[in-house]
Amino acid sequence: MARLEINSVSKAFGAARPADGLSLAVEPGEIVAVFGPSGSGKTVLLRMIAGMFEPDDGDILIGGRSVVGAPPERRGIGMAFQNFALFPHMTARDNIASGLRASGNEVARRVAAISKLLKIEHVLGHAPRELSNGQKQRTALARALIGNPDVLLLDDPLRNVDAKLRYEMRLELPNLLRRGTAAVLYVTQDYREAMAIADRIAVLIDGRLAQVATPADIYAQPASVAIARLFGDPTINLAEVSPVAEHGMLSAEVAGARMRLAAADGTASLGSCWLGVRPEDLAVSSASSDGAIPARILAITPMHEKAVLLLRLADGTEWLAALPPDAPQGAADDGVFVRFASDAAMLFDRATGLRIGASPRLKAA
Numbered sequence: 001m002a003r004l005e006i007n008s009v010s011k012a013f014g015a016a017r018p019a020d021g022l023s024l025a026v027e028p029g030e031i032v033a034v035f036g037p038s039g040s041g042k043t044v045l046l047r048m049i050a051g052m053f054e055p056d057d058g059d060i061l062i063g064g065r066s067v068v069g070a071p072p073e074r075r076g077i078g079m080a081f082q083n084f085a086l087f088p089h090m091t092a093r094d095n096i097a098s099g100l101r102a103s104g105n106e107v108a109r110r111v112a113a114i115s116k117l118l119k120i121e122h123v124l125g126h127a128p129r130e131l132s133n134g135q136k137q138r139t140a141l142a143r144a145l146i147g148n149p150d151v152l153l154l155d156d157p158l159r160n161v162d163a164k165l166r167y168e169m170r171l172e173l174p175n176l177l178r179r180g181t182a183a184v185l186y187v188t189q190d191y192r193e194a195m196a197i198a199d200r201i202a203v204l205i206d207g208r209l210a211q212v213a214t215p216a217d218i219y220a221q222p223a224s225v226a227i228a229r230l231f232g233d234p235t236i237n238l239a240e241v242s243p244v245a246e247h248g249m250l251s252a253e254v255a256g257a258r259m260r261l262a263a264a265d266g267t268a269s270l271g272s273c274w275l276g277v278r279p280e281d282l283a284v285s286s287a288s289s290d291g292a293i294p295a296r297i298l299a300i301t302p303m304h305e306k307a308v309l310l311l312r313l314a315d316g317t318e319w320l321a322a323l324p325p326d327a328p329q330g331a332a333d334d335g336v337f338v339r340f341a342s343d344a345a346m347l348f349d350r351a352t353g354l355r356i357g358a359s360p361r362l363k364a365a
């Protein structure tokens with residue numbers, strides 16, 4: 001059992017700075033997803049931990065000991081990659097055993113145990129070219145897990161498997177990974193995968209950790225508008241507003257309608273803000289009411305578990321609403337009214353992008 005600690009780690013390649021003062025600790029048995037846009041530095045972070053290259057600055061500790069400068073094979077790390085990286089001339093069995101520094105019966109026993117767990121016992125004699133992508137991925141995972149590593153690094157391991165298997169693995173992987181005591185760093189470009197698999201998510205943007213928190217907290221309390229936009233499909237709706245405080249209540253005009261937002265802490269009005277409302281927090285109806293935004297339906301996309309409406313608000317802003325499939329939706333070109341509960345509104349400072357208010361969203365009005 002060993003903790004992984006990344007302390008103020010930086011790395012530059014010429015003008016690119018894929019790691020810029022990163023600090024993160026992963027406990028034994030914990031799964032932390034590293035999630036962020038393409039090019040944000042996720043792979044560079046994993047490679048520094050693995051020893052494929054060293055940081056310019058800062059320290060990386062496993063079990064309290066610095067591993068900077070130590071050869072990769074001495075770091076107690078297991079790794080699996082999106083491209084599987086199996087040895088083509090070896091069987092699945094030998095690929096898995098190559099992750100172990102042991103011999104004889106012990107190897108056979110551990111290969112049998114891990115391949116049973118990963119349901120690949122029947123393909124152990126096959127070469128990689130004879131395996132499906134799902135079987136390749138399981139073989140690569142078995143190789144990473146077999147040595148009971150202190151730290152397990154998984155670089156987008158489900159990127160190249162089909163949608164059905166990805167869905168199944170999202171359900172299976174957390175249980176599988178938690179059977180061991182490895183500190184797991186799991187890189188993904190898919191926010192759903194990060195939310196399904198991880199205990200905590202580390203959001204990496206431009207080489208910096210923008211937020212590290214549980215999946216539920218990141219969704220409900222994104223630290224900034226950039227993070228709010230990375231989580232959610234369809235993505236969060238935004239409107240430029242200048243909230244005012246009156247009688248202890250914040251309100252703002254959105255497309256001509258005055259919306260109550262939250263109980264205001266003070267009497268001060270806020271400056272220019274982004275108002276954010278998630279598509280699933282919008283209600284759409286044909287009847288007007290107090291605080292409803294007039295809008296027109298531009299298009300409707302039925303999406304099985306929900307219907308997504310593209311709306312044009314009275315001021316021309318386009319928003320998306322995600323409604324349960326059985327909710328009345330109207331039809332394209334219908335005039336409708338859009339509402340959201342005051343506690344569904346998030347406010348972000350326009351200048352800094354940071355979320356305003358400490359409570360999950362803002363305090364309910």
Ligand SMILES: Nc1ncnc2c1ncn2[C@@H]1O[C@H](COP(=O)(O)OP(=O)(O)OP(=O)(O)O)[C@@H](O)[C@H]1O
Binds near residue numbers: 016036042
């Ligand atoms: N060996 C290298 N030499 C020079 N630049 C590099 C090297 N490795 C990475 N970079 C640069 O560092 C930045 C971060 O790359 P990285 O591969 O870590 O991104 P990522 O977040 O893993 O992206 P993706 O999700 O697309 O895999 C990029 O600008 C990339 O071009």
